[in-house]
Amino acid sequence: MSSLPAPRCPAHPDAKLVPAVANAKDQFFTVTEERWSYQRCSDCRALILDPRPGPEAIGPYYRGYYTDQFLTRLERQTQGGKRAFGSGRVRALGFLRGLDRIGFGSPVGKRLLDVGAGLGAFARYARDLGRMVVRGVDFSAKTAEFARRIHGLDIDVNELRTQNYPEGSFDLVTAWHYLEHVYDPLAELKEMRRVVAPGGIVMVETPTPSLATKIFGPSWMYLMPPTHLYHYRPQTLVTLFEQAGLEVVRVRRPWFPGEWAGSLLFTLGVRNFTEVLFGGGTSLRERAIRAAFFGMMPLDVPWGALVALIFGGSNLRVYARRPADG
Numbered sequence: 001m002s003s004l005p006a007p008r009c010p011a012h013p014d015a016k017l018v019p020a021v022a023n024a025k026d027q028f029f030t031v032t033e034e035r036w037s038y039q040r041c042s043d044c045r046a047l048i049l050d051p052r053p054g055p056e057a058i059g060p061y062y063r064g065y066y067t068d069q070f071l072t073r074l075e076r077q078t079q080g081g082k083r084a085f086g087s088g089r090v091r092a093l094g095f096l097r098g099l100d101r102i103g104f105g106s107p108v109g110k111r112l113l114d115v116g117a118g119l120g121a122f123a124r125y126a127r128d129l130g131r132m133v134v135r136g137v138d139f140s141a142k143t144a145e146f147a148r149r150i151h152g153l154d155i156d157v158n159e160l161r162t163q164n165y166p167e168g169s170f171d172l173v174t175a176w177h178y179l180e181h182v183y184d185p186l187a188e189l190k191e192m193r194r195v196v197a198p199g200g201i202v203m204v205e206t207p208t209p210s211l212a213t214k215i216f217g218p219s220w221m222y223l224m225p226p227t228h229l230y231h232y233r234p235q236t237l238v239t240l241f242e243q244a245g246l247e248v249v250r251v252r253r254p255w256f257p258g259e260w261a262g263s264l265l266f267t268l269g270v271r272n273f274t275e276v277l278f279g280g281g282t283s284l285r286e287r288a289i290r291a292a293f294f295g296m297m298p299l300d301v302p303w304g305a306l307v308a309l310i311f312g313g314s315n316l317r318v319y320a321r322r323p324a325d326g
């Protein structure tokens with residue numbers, strides 16, 4: 001483990017940390033057998049991975065994300081005419097609806113930067129459905145190449161803060177499931193504020209602890225150690241946005257199917273979940289896990305929706321505005 005200073009809550013660096021989740025494993029990708037722990041900020045109750053690999057050591061833990069087999073399969077499905085990027089479409093429609101709710105006006109022709117663009121699914125639909133001028137940035141050269149080739153997107157490679165985009169060069173900045181991966185979220189938000197024009201909008205979505213986190217603890221499906229360094233609460237993000245000079249205008253707690261079924265399988269010790277679910281393996285074990293997961297959907301969906309309605313969903317979506325005079 002690196003010799004970095006002990007992790008702190010990014011919004012409350014002086015707050016005491018208390019043990020929250022122990023003995024968690026990487027069951028999503030199973031690239032490591034190590035056990036991980038999260039501490040809880042005594043102020044905002046955000047979860048913080050501790051101890052954690054430093055930036056110089058985290059790379060190998062991402063081996064399970066976007067494997068060559070996964071990308072090849074996705075590309076084959078796309079060529080077969082299958083709609084393989086439905087989640088990007090759902091995100092784009094949700095984002096456009098959110099803009100409408102906050103009175104942003106027409107998105108047509110607006111300049112959007114998607115930070116952590118991944119395979120480009122959201123960026124593609126933001127461009128096609130919102131008729132915006134879209135640019136992406138992602139650390140991974142491999143996913144950037146995919147997004148350029150499959151969706152015809154403009155994607156810059158490397159970290160946001162190394163791009164040196166001119167001040168105010170975008171009207172909208174989005175970051176889907178990005179902030180939980182970065183070491184210094186406040187610095188990231190400050191850079192997003194700098195590159196968005198005065199009056200422009202920054203939108204972030206990230207997982208957030210919910211009832212399922214309480215019930216499943218280390219087997220909560222979205223915990224995803226060690227690549228998820230933080231799990232923010234609404235108050236954490238509101239504080240960070242304010243510290244970055246952004247005015248929060250809308251906070252939502254969306255929910256997605258699969259969390260309860262997946263967390264139950266994690267509790268039962270499922271390994272390499274992503275590959276089992278989407279890899280098309282035909283062993284008895286793989287088929288049984290797939291059948292269990294998809295078989296639970298008729299319960300998972302109404303239950304997840306009900307819980308989200310009462311307690312809030314496991315995702316946190318925040319829209320914030322750069323002040324028009326700032």
Ligand SMILES: [Zn+2]
Binds near residue numbers: 044
């Ligand atoms: Zn805190």
